[in-house]
Amino acid sequence: MKRINRNFKVRNFHQAKWDEPIIFELSNKGERGILVPKAEEEIEKTVGDGLSALPENMKRKEAPNLPEISQPRVLRHYMRLSQETLGADVNIEIGQGTCTVKYSPKINEALARLPEMTELHPLQDESTVQGILEIMYKTDLYMREISGMDRFTFQPSGGSQAIMTMASIVRNYFREKGEEEQRDEIITTIYSHPSDAAAPAVKGYKIIYIHPDEEGYPDFEAFKEAVSERTAAFIVANPEDTGVYNPRVKEFTELVHKAGGLCCYDQANANGLLGITRAKEAGFDMCFFNLHKTFSTPHGCGGPAVGATGVTKALEKYLPAPLIDYDGEKYFLNYEVTNNPYSIGKVRLFNGVAPVVLKAYAWIMSMGAEGLYEVAKVAVLNNNYLFKKLMEIDCVDAPYIRGKQRVEQVRYSLEKLTKDTGITTGDIQRRMMDFGMHYWTSHHPYYVPEPATLEPTETPSKEDLDEYIETLKHIFKEAYESPEIIKTAPHRSVCHQIDESGMDDPEKWAITWRTYLKKYKE
Amino acid sequence: MAIKGFKNHPYIPNSVPEVQQEMLKEIGLNSLEELHAEVPEELKLKENMNLPKAFQSEYELRRHVEGLLKKNKSCNEYLNFLGAGCWQHYVPAICDEINSRGEFLTAYGGEAYNDFGRFQSLFEYQSLMAELVDMEVVNVPTMDWAQAAATAVRMASRIVDRKEVLVPRAMDPEKFLIMKNYCDPDITLIPVDYDKDTGLMDLEDLKNKLSSKTAAVYFENPSYLGFIEVNGQKISDMAHEVGALSVVGVDPSSLGVLEPPVRYGANIVCGDLQPLGIHMNYGGGQAGFIATMDEEKYVMEYPSRLFGIAPTIVEGEYGFGDVAYDRTSFGNHREHGKEYVGTQAALWGITAGVYLATMGPRGMEELGQNILQKSQYAINRLNSIKGVIGSRFNTVNFKEFVVDFNATGKTVKEINRELLAKGIFGGKDLSSEFPEMGQCALYCVTEIHTKTDIDRLITAIEEILHS
Known part of the structure; x- marks a missing residue:
């Protein structure tokens, strides 16, 4: 048999396509997916059927219209749906910029699924949860070292909730100082995450955006204008989503402090900075890390996650309770530090998302300080290698700082390609799927024209990066020579182009199968 | 002391020094130290951080973490x-099988073309949950019941344009704190007393506290203290009489036998998915749901992503997408969208879907x-x-x-x-x-x-x- 030539430029890919029905369509009356334990005879003798104790008005009259499906058929359905999902375990994950989608080690998942983790009730006596408390406490210590902050909470269950937590701390801090009414503004930048604006807005803040200067740094002159006695806080990512690191960050934080405000660091983009530079030295009062991003606990289709939030000693008392502590002999839930009227109280039920913390702990323990430094260096090396190669392509540009390095990601612009060929970044996104790859544009609105945000992390090999680059080159060539194939893409995905015209129309949208059946009668 | 890296690390393909040299050369640099040129020297760490030394093998890591976990006494043992x-x-084995699948576990923010299965399984979750609560719209899950309840009352406040919410005094004090912080500074939560013999909401006290300022009455079934709030219809009626909404928190494991809240007047229903096939995980298994009817005034107030089914250009194919995306903070209006959205608890939504499909009616x-x-x-x-x-x-x-x-x-x-x-x-x-x-x-x-x-x-x- 002739040996297959692996020296390909682009992959001959096709996504699994099972034409799988909607789960309700699999229902066969009488089929059971699982049997539920029955109450023992003696229990039944003592209390009867249990149901008759219910007041008539509270008894369910009609059984829920759930499907009836035997177990192998349920399993097969979901296995097929999983195959139709392009997780990071199966593709070269470079295309989901800002998300830091890196390798999630299997050992960490295996550890988090041990019954000594999964079968713990959060209200168990502290003496019976010393193991998990130790893991959470030590992870707190490591986070302190990585950031320079003095105390962390693991209650915020995602980056956005962490931002809300920081904004809540800001509010309560100024409430205590009697400046709550006066300080009603939070300053952020347009290239920080949209939640840096949206979450503080929920907490009642007016949002002021700083736009970039010509080089792509937050405009310092505009910033000086914006900071005032009304400034409650500055919430910013650095590097921003453009991958541009603001080297004057300390001047920004000093200015805010001088005006009496607080500085909050969105560290969603921390992957390229681990062991390089920290929140503390840059003058921040608070920061958060996404454990599902930088610390490898997987993204899980969008959670469970943790936005580990750290603060300086002065702000510790505002944190949500309980904190996890150690008295020299045992680990315990500390309610004392936050026992004051200005603590924000709580942001998540119980004590934080423990299995996610456990996975982050295991990851740190497999890295050590040298490993974290290697992560940062390789993530930045990979990114600048990709950057260099992509910028050699005529139709690719990346606005802002020229001839300088980016940190862990770059927001590119395909404006020239669109002008030349009519092919948009959205078209490229769909076509990339024909080669088994992600490609993400940008948050909205698009400040960079025809944007593409790519973040390789430390996970891909040089060959992976080269494959991604070759695939983009191939598609750009298509754009000039045979644009139709891109306009009509994807061709090798689970489905073809989706008609989203009904998604904003209350008459047409269908958020559940029952409303689909109601709106789209045969 | 110079900073050292960890070469040939199993999780980092390009930690091989020879490859690094080749790549550095490509970008015109000589050493890794020349990276991070944009970070000012005074902000740079000069030494490796003070962290424990990495385990040198996966086996040692496993032994270490297993050793720590053995200090716990699980509910299998006690x-x-x-x-x-x-x-x-009981967590059916099939639930763990599906949420352990690497494809689901490591997917994130792809479009339906990449993550078709993620979209379909979450659409199905929404649909299954809608049947259980007998409503028409369910969100992609939020963090936990407390967050779901906090958002539900914020939704109510926007819908009726009022700023007071009545809640049971006999509710979980921790949930109350979460809701209070999330509603602060503009929405006030006012506790309504309970009857000391029955635990039920004190209707007299409720009546006294209801007013033209009331946005919603929030109550739970079963309640935090386990009793069934049999006056659900009365409470909803009283809320409606003053132009407020009825928001009900519910434990979904009760809904095979208990009447769904919509049948006693609930406008917005919320609760936790953890009982539906998700391990306790020391409190890490919580996930919140919100449900309403399919009316524009409700749908447009969700901050969450709502996955909808859609046709494709090929007949006989379904696709999926985001319903009313610009409603969310991911859309064009950012902080002028509804609250905020982000990473929450999607994998638990998929799991709850598997659970409901397996359990059936x-x-x-x-x-x-x-x-x-x-x-x-x-x-x-x-x-x-x-x-x-x-x-x-x-x-x-x-x-x-x-x-x-x-x-x-x-x-x-x-x-x-x-x-x-x-x-x-x-x-x-x-x-x-x-x-x-x-x-x-x-x-x-x-x-x-x-x-x-x-x-x-x-x-x-x-x-x-x-x-």
């Missing part, structure tokens, strides 16, 4: 009667009945112990109930300490949350408890109190 918002139910009904029988049996048996009242409130309970130890001469703390010595986690001590009840504990009994388990508890308490 007999558990704790609930209070996190409940021990019969499974959910049997589950509910089983829990009713076993909790009634436990109350009955507790009543047989001298000085113990199995259920302090004279209302019907589901899954949880307040056990009154006031006449035993011992505190809950003392009793629980002795139970612990016998390998039993007694119910949650309520003495600091509800001092007016004295020495009471919130016990939880589910389908996982056998008659032998319950009898073992009874014997243990007997021994503690009377031997």
Whole structure:
């Protein structure tokens, strides 16, 4: 048999396509997916059927219209749906910029699924949860070292909730100082995450955006204008989503402090900075890390996650309770530090998302300080290698700082390609799927024209990066020579182009199968 | 001392020095140190961070973490009667099988072309959950019940343009704190008292507190303290009379036997998915849901992503997408969208979908009945112990109930300490949350408890109190 030539430029890919029905369509009356334990005879003798104790008005009259499906058929359905999902375990994950989608080690998942983790009730006596408390406490210590902050909470269950937590701390801090009414503004930048604006807005803040200067740094002159006695806080990512690191960050934080405000660091983009530079030295009062991003606990289709939030000693008392502590002999839930009227109280039920913390702990323990430094260096090396190669392509540009390095990601612009060929970044996104790859544009609105945000992390090999680059080159060539194939893409995905015209129309949208059946009668 | 890296690390392909040199050359640099040129020297660390040295093998890491976890006593080992918002139910093996799949576990923010299965399974989750609560719209899950309730009342506040929300005083104080912080500074939560004999919301107090300022009345079924709020319809009617909405939190494991809240007037329903096939995970298994009818005024107030089904350009194919995306903070309006959206608890949504598809209507009904029988049996048996009242409130309970130890001469703390010595986690001590009840504990009994388990508890308490 002739040996297959692996020296390909682009992959001959096709996504699994099972034409799988909607789960309700699999229902066969009488089929059971699982049997539920029955109450023992003696229990039944003592209390009867249990149901008759219910007041008539509270008894369910009609059984829920759930499907009836035997177990192998349920399993097969979901296995097929999983195959139709392009997780990071199966593709070269470079295309989901800002998300830091890196390798999630299997050992960490295996550890988090041990019954000594999964079968713990959060209200168990502290003496019976010393193991998990130790893991959470030590992870707190490591986070302190990585950031320079003095105390962390693991209650915020995602980056956005962490931002809300920081904004809540800001509010309560100024409430205590009697400046709550006066300080009603939070300053952020347009290239920080949209939640840096949206979450503080929920907490009642007016949002002021700083736009970039010509080089792509937050405009310092505009910033000086914006900071005032009304400034409650500055919430910013650095590097921003453009991958541009603001080297004057300390001047920004000093200015805010001088005006009496607080500085909050969105560290969603921390992957390229681990062991390089920290929140503390840059003058921040608070920061958060996404454990599902930088610390490898997987993204899980969008959670469970943790936005580990750290603060300086002065702000510790505002944190949500309980904190996890150690008295020299045992680990315990500390309610004392936050026992004051200005603590924000709580942001998540119980004590934080423990299995996610456990996975982050295991990851740190497999890295050590040298490993974290290697992560940062390789993530930045990979990114600048990709950057260099992509910028050699005529139709690719990346606005802002020229001839300088980016940190862990770059927001590119395909404006020239669109002008030349009519092919948009959205078209490229769909076509990339024909080669088994992600490609993400940008948050909205698009400040960079025809944007593409790519973040390789430390996970891909040089060959992976080269494959991604070759695939983009191939598609750009298509754009000039045979644009139709891109306009009509994807061709090798689970489905073809989706008609989203009904998604904003209350008459047409269908958020559940029952409303689909109601709106789209045969 | 110079900073060192970790070469040839198994998780980092390009930590191989030769490859690094090749790549550095490509970008015109000589060493890794020349990267991060944009970070000012004074902000750079000059030494490696002070962290424990990395384990040199996966095996050593496993031994270490397993060693730490062995210090825990799990509810497999001990007999558990704790609930209070996190409940021990049976988790069908199929649920873990699906949420362990690498494709789901490591997917994130792709479009439906990349992540078709993620979109379909979450659309199906929304659809299955909608059947369980008998409503029309369900969100991609949020963090937990508390966040779902907090968002539900914010939604209500926007819909009716009012700023006061009435909540039961007998609710979980921690959930109250979460809602309070999330509603601060513009929405005020006002507790409504409970009847001390029944635990039910005090309708007189409710009446006094309802006004033209009331945005919503929030209550739960079953309640935090386990009793069934039988006046649901009355409460909803009273809310509606003043132009407020009825927002109901619900434990979904009850809905095979209990009437869904929409049948007693709920406008917005919320709750936790953890009972639906998700391990307790020390509180890490919580996930919140929100449900409404398919009316524009409700749908447009969700901050969450809502996945919708759509046609494709090819007949005979479905696709999926985001319904009313610009409503969210991911859309064009950012902070002028509804609250905020981000990473929350999607994998638990998929898991709850698998659970509901596996259980089916019969499974959910049997589950509910089983829990009713076993909790009634436990109350009955507790009543047989001298000085113990199995259920302090004279209302019907589901899954949880307040056990009154006031006449035993011992505190809950003392009793629980002795139970612990016998390998039993007694119910949650309520003495600091509800001092007016004295020495009471919130016990939880589910389908996982056998008659032998319950009898073992009874014997243990007997021994503690009377031997």
